[in-house]
Structure formats: structure tokens, C-alpha cells
Amino acid sequence: MSVAKRDLENRKVTTHRLMEMKQRGEKISMLTAYDYSMARIIDEAGMDVILVGDSASNTMAGNTTTLPITLDQMIYHGKSVVKAVKRALVVVDLPFGTYQGNSKEALASAVRVMKETHADCIKIEGGLEIKESIERILSAGIPIMGHLGLTPQSINKFGTYTVRAKEEAEAKKLIEDAHLLEELGCFSVTLEKIPAKLATQVASELAIPVIGIGAGGGVDGQVLVMHDMLGLTKGFSPRFLRRYANLEDIITTAVQSYIEDVKREDFPNEKEQY
Numbered sequence: 001m002s003v004a005k006r007d008l009e010n011r012k013v014t015t016h017r018l019m020e021m022k023q024r025g026e027k028i029s030m031l032t033a034y035d036y037s038m039a040r041i042i043d044e045a046g047m048d049v050i051l052v053g054d055s056a057s058n059t060m061a062g063n064t065t066t067l068p069i070t071l072d073q074m075i076y077h078g079k080s081v082v083k084a085v086k087r088a089l090v091v092v093d094l095p096f097g098t099y100q101g102n103s104k105e106a107l108a109s110a111v112r113v114m115k116e117t118h119a120d121c122i123k124i125e126g127g128l129e130i131k132e133s134i135e136r137i138l139s140a141g142i143p144i145m146g147h148l149g150l151t152p153q154s155i156n157k158f159g160t161y162t163v164r165a166k167e168e169a170e171a172k173k174l175i176e177d178a179h180l181l182e183e184l185g186c187f188s189v190t191l192e193k194i195p196a197k198l199a200t201q202v203a204s205e206l207a208i209p210v211i212g213i214g215a216g217g218g219v220d221g222q223v224l225v226m227h228d229m230l231g232l233t234k235g236f237s238p239r240f241l242r243r244y245a246n247l248e249d250i251i252t253t254a255v256q257s258y259i260e261d262v263k264r265e266d267f268p269n270e271k272e273q274y
Contacts, residue, residue: 013050040084059251078117106133125151127177146181150193214240
């Protein structure tokens with residue numbers, strides 16, 4: 001690889017660079033991270049986008065939904081991730097209750113995230129119903145990634161995590177919302193757990209990048225939750241998930257070996273003490 005090409009690949013990923021990637025047909029890789037150590041590894045591996053997702057509510061705090069996580073907690077995770085990242089675009093989710101129904105509160109929440117975490121942008125769920133919040137946040141120059149389809153913060157409304165937009169009316173609204181997000185000025189949209197054909201249509205109609213999770217291969221990029229793809233959450237096995245490692249078993253074996261060595265007084269040995 002030439003020095004120029006290596007420098008090009010290593011340069012900081014920005015919202016503009018994601019647009020360039022879509023225009024030339026290069027797929028965008030996106031993965032969640034919530035702490036310094038994992039964010040450093042993921043960034044150095046070459047990830048394009050790192051999402052500090054409100055899925056931290058599940059993976060880091062043990063909650064059954066994303067609803068309980070607070071803005072302060074999201075800022076804590078965002079600060080930890082940003083400190084480790086040199087290349088990837090860092091996106092932080094605004095958590096439930098910090099932007100819905102009150103555009104002034106939405107702006108205040110987004111400003112806090114940007115000022116306190118030094119992240120590159122924020123992500124929020126919804127379309128027409130949060131139009132005012134989107135407009136107010138964008139008016140402050142804060143980039144927004146939208147999120148449509150299955151929106152986990154609305155789980156109590158839907159009552160299920162099943163595939164969304166299978167019916168014509170909901171699919172029509174999703175398409176309208178996607179165009180609205182683009183028209184308002186969002187730099188990207190995430191589509192979660194919707195029919196692949198619908199996601200492909202949306203990606204082809206929008207000029208901005210469309211990232212999918214459970215939305216098929218016809219979109220501009222893919223995102224997964226780190227804990228899921230690394231095999232740290234065995235109980236979660238949706239169709240769209242591909243596990244690239246089985247870290248739960250690896251970690252369990254390592255911990256059990258450590259326990260055994262301590263119990264039989266094999267650790268520490270002569271070389272491992274002062």
C-alpha cells in the first residue's frame with residue numbers, strides 16, 4: 001500500500017467522508033463501544049463509525065430495555081470512548097426522555113453530549129414526531145444520525161421487538177420519515193429490523209448514507225452491538241446477528257484457569273513476585 005493511500009485510509013472519518021463512501025459505493029462499518037479499552041481496539045482495527053449506543057443500558061448496566069439509561073450515564077460512556085478514538089466517527093445516542101416532546105430540552109441534551117464528550121455527532125430515534133427537536137439541534141450545528149424502523153426506546157408502544165414496517169401503511173410512513181430526515185439535514189439514517197427490500201429502496205432513494213441492522217445488504221453500511229458479535233451475549237440470537245467470536249467461553253476458561261492456579265498455589269510463581 002502506498003503512503004498516500006495509507007494516509008487516506010487513516011485520516012479521521014467525518015460526516016462528509018461517509019457521504020463520499022456512499023457515493024463511491026464503499027460500504028460503511030459501524031460497531032458499538034462503551035468504554036476506553038474496547039473503543040481503542042475497535043478504532044485501531046479500522047472501524048469507520050463507533051456508536052456509543054443506549055444499548056449500554058442492556059450490555060453495561062443489565063437492564064432489559066434501553067429506557068432506564070440516563071443522559072449522565074451516556075455522557076460518561078461517550079467521554080470514555082472518545083478518549084480512545086483517533087480515526088472513527090463517534091456517534092452518541094440521546095437516551096429516552098431527553099429529546100421527545102420538548103425541542104428546547106432536546107437541544108440542551110445534545111449540547112451537553114457534544115461539549116462534555118467531544119463526540120462528533122448524536123443519534124436520535126423517530127421521524128415526523130420529533131421534527132422540532134431535530135430542527136432545533138441542527139440549528140446549533142450539531143450533526144444528527146436518524147434512526148427508523150424498530151426504535152427500541154418505543155418498545156412499550158410497540159410491545160414487541162418484531163420486524164417493523166411489514167405492513168404497507170407503516171412502510172409508507174418509514175419512507176416518508178426517511179426523506180424528511182434527509183430534507184431536515186440529518187447526515188445519515190440507521191434502519192433497524194425492517195424488510196430488506198424496503199431498506200434497499202430507502203437507501204437507493206436517499207443521497208445520505210443508510211446504515212442497517214437487520215435490514216439486509218442493500219443499504220450503505222452495517223452496525224452491530226459489540227457484545228453480540230463478539231459472543232458475549234449468548235442468550236440473544238436474532239436472525240441478523242453473525243457472531244465473529246465466542247468470547248464468553250474464552251473468558252470463562254481463562255477465569256477458571258486463574259481460579260485453579262490460585263487454589264493450588266501455582267500463581268504467583270517465583271518469576272511473578274518481587
